[in-house]
Each structure stands twice: as structure tokens, then as C-alpha cells.
Amino acid sequence: MSGHDHDHHHHHHDDEHLSEHERPLSGPALRVKALESLLVDKGLVDSKTIDGIIETFETKIGPRNGARVVARAWTDPAYKKRLLSDSRAAIAEFGFYGYGEDMVVVENTPKVRNMVVCTLCSCYPWSVLGLPPVWYKSAPYRARAVIDPRGILNELGAAPAEDVEVRVWDSTAELRYMVLPERPAGTEGWSEEQLAAIVTRDAMIGVAVVTVPAAGK
Ligand code: FE
Numbered sequence: 001m002s003g004h005d006h007d008h009h010h011h012h013h014d015d016e017h018l019s020e021h022e023r024p025l026s027g028p029a030l031r032v033k034a035l036e037s038l039l040v041d042k043g044l045v046d047s048k049t050i051d052g053i054i055e056t057f058e059t060k061i062g063p064r065n066g067a068r069v070v071a072r073a074w075t076d077p078a079y080k081k082r083l084l085s086d087s088r089a090a091i092a093e094f095g096f097y098g099y100g101e102d103m104v105v106v107e108n109t110p111k112v113r114n115m116v117v118c119t120l121c122s123c124y125p126w127s128v129l130g131l132p133p134v135w136y137k138s139a140p141y142r143a144r145a146v147i148d149p150r151g152i153l154n155e156l157g158a159a160p161a162e163d164v165e166v167r168v169w170d171s172t173a174e175l176r177y178m179v180l181p182e183r184p185a186g187t188e189g190w191s192e193e194q195l196a197a198i199v200t201r202d203a204m205i206g207v208a209v210v211t212v213p214a215a216g217k
Contacts, residue, residue, distance in 0.1 A: 040163035054131065058095035060209045062130010065096045066178055069105075069128055070204065071196035074183040083180065091128060098127040098176070106169060107180045108206070113153070114167050115161045115206035116177045123171035129201055136205065146170070158208050179206035186212045 039045045069091055073080040083090040087105040106114040107193055121140050124132035135141050149166045169177040181203040201210035
């Protein structure tokens with residue numbers, strides 16, 4: 001499997017990796033937690049509302065960055081070339097920065113479908129996709145993405161044809177992947193904004209394809 005040297009990376013960078021996931025809350029995370037406790041204590045919001053806010057960051061606000069990157073790549077061939085050859089720099093053109101981890105954008109084509117996972121924990125291209133969804137962090141997805149990626153895609157209704165190669169990219173603390181999905185037919189002449197609106201988080205993880213919504217655009 002291409003780029004699957006996860007264990008190697010983790011072996012040599014164990015401290016950094018553990019620190020990212022297992023260090024006590026600090027900085028912004030701590031302040032968010034403190035704010036949440038305060039709001040719940042004061043009865044200003046309930047935790048269900050907060051779950052809703054997190055859901056919004058997972059599915060809407062966070063992935064909008066990635067959607068803009070994808071829409072630009074679909075409409076600007078020179079940008080797409082930069083995105084695929086130096087992903088981090090091309091993403092930084094929008095002002096989206098990570099913590100220094102490298103980024104690689106992998107392109108879906110009629111012959112290749114890409115899928116992103118972190119087999120060890122939950123490394124995720126958060127600068128373009130926001131918060132990782134719960135299923136991405138789950139043991140079943142992490143294990144099965146490697147053993148049976150086609151099975152996952154089939155179950156999610158994104159089954160690739162038999163002759164399409166499925167590539168799985170194992171994210172690490174140092175290197176994160178994002179999928180550049182295929183632009184769907186029927187979007188000719190659409191603006192970048194219109195295109196960005198139909199790009200989903202799951203398509204950029206590689207477990208869905210982008211489709212044109214049935215009820216117009
Ligand atoms: Fe991880």
C-alpha cells in the first residue's frame with residue numbers, strides 16, 4: 001500500500017504523537033472546556049446544544065476550508081497542479097495552516113479512488129476539514145479501512161467499479177492526507193462558490209463521492 005510507513009513514523013516520533021493526543025488539555029482546548037462547563041452550570045446551554053455545535057464544526061464549518069480548496073482545484077488547473085505537487089503551500093494560499101505537519105492531497109480519477117484513515121489514532125487534516133468525526137476515530141473504521149476499504153465504500157453507497165483501484169492513505173502526526181474528489185458531471189459553468197457548496201467532508205476523507213443535489217443546486 002502506497003505511503004504506508006505509519007509504524008515507522010510513529011515508532012520514531014512516539015513522544016510527539018502521544019503528546020498531541022494524550023497530554024492534558026491546554027491552551028484553547030482547556031478554555032473551551034472551561035467555557036462549556038460554565039455555560040452548562042449557569043443553565044445557559046445544555047450539553048445537547050454543545051453536541052450540536054460540535055456537529056456543526058465536524059460537518060459544516062470545519063470542512064468548508066477543504067471545500068474551497070477543492071472547488072478552486074476544479075476550476076483553476078494551475079492551482080490544481082500546485083495543490084497536487086506542494087499541497088501544504090497551496091492550502092496555505094488560503095491562509096489555512098496546520099501545526100507544521102505536512103499535507104498531501106491525493107486525487108481521485110475515473111481509475112483511482114483514495115481513502116484516508118489513521119490506523120493508530122485519529123490524525124486528521126484538521127486545517128482543511130475541522131474536527132474528525134467520531135466514526136473516523138473509531139476502532140472499526142481504523143481497522144477495516146486497511147483490510148476492506150472496498151467493503152466500507154460499498155456499505156456507504158460509494159462503491160467503486162471493479163476496475164477502479166482503491167488506495168488507502170494512513171495519516172500520521174507528521175503527514176496528513178486529504179482527498180481531491182472527482183468533479184461531478186452536470187456542474188459545467190458553476191462558480192467556485194457553487195462548487196464548494198456541494199463538496200462534503202466525507203468526500204474529502206474519501207468515503208463518499210461528490211454528487212449534484214437532486215433538488216437543483
Ligand atoms: Fe493519529
